[in-house]
Amino acid sequence: MDDLGDEDWVSQYGTIHAPIGGNSFKCRPFIHEDPQELSLLAGKLTPDEAAGTVNRRRTSGALPGDGVRHASVGKLRSAGFRVWRSPTKKIAGHVSVMPLDGNRPWTDDDSQRFDACFESKAWKEGKL
């Protein structure tokens, strides 16, 4: 599969409902996990598209309070991250991101630089 260009967009799926780590969008992997990478989705997806992509049982899309945020691949790379396509059996557009200097625990600085790359957010409206 072709690599991502700097002009390509990626999306991160998140939620306000008891999110992992307390943040609506995860900004670092669990410390004990290997590899130390986060998951993104290729393209500028809507909350419905992201929810259905990550969980195929979400046939009606996102729940109210689910959201996505978008970043350009070039901005992530400029901020010191490696970004590459890593398709899974069910998520053809799966993208991985980790610090350029390799598979190591993310620092607070890594998380802040990662968060700062995202330029827009979209939320699924409504009440759960």
Add this chain to the structure above:
Amino acid sequence: MSDLIQLRIGERPWLPTPDTESIEIFDRYDMPTSGLARQDDDFFVFDCVEGHVMSVNLWVYAQVSEDEAQALRDAEGDEFAGLFEQAFVGKPVMAALAIDCRIRSGSQLDPDTIAREGLMKSILERLSQGVEAAEETAKVVKHLVAC
């Protein structure tokens, strides 16, 4: 040979006991979300059915034969999706609730209930039973604490 996967409280859902061997991760989103694992000579598929980006998530496990396991590993696209869904049909399924990627509880789902109500309704029914039981227990404990 056991029909049901063994779970241990505190373990990661995709490696539910210290002796579980990960054979293949089929899918991931920040963590392995579906795949194939082995306990002794038995193969099991696992799947995160809800809560992929939440601190609480629900998982299901079902045993597959060695041939089924190989077919899943070889398949792609729609063929894989179909085989994966079938892996949870007509057999006992174990469900687990995990918090912060650690198993907190598990319960067997009845194949007849799954056939009649579907997998997600079966999980909801079992979850509701657990919530009701926990609420009753909390009332008793609250009473004890007040004494």
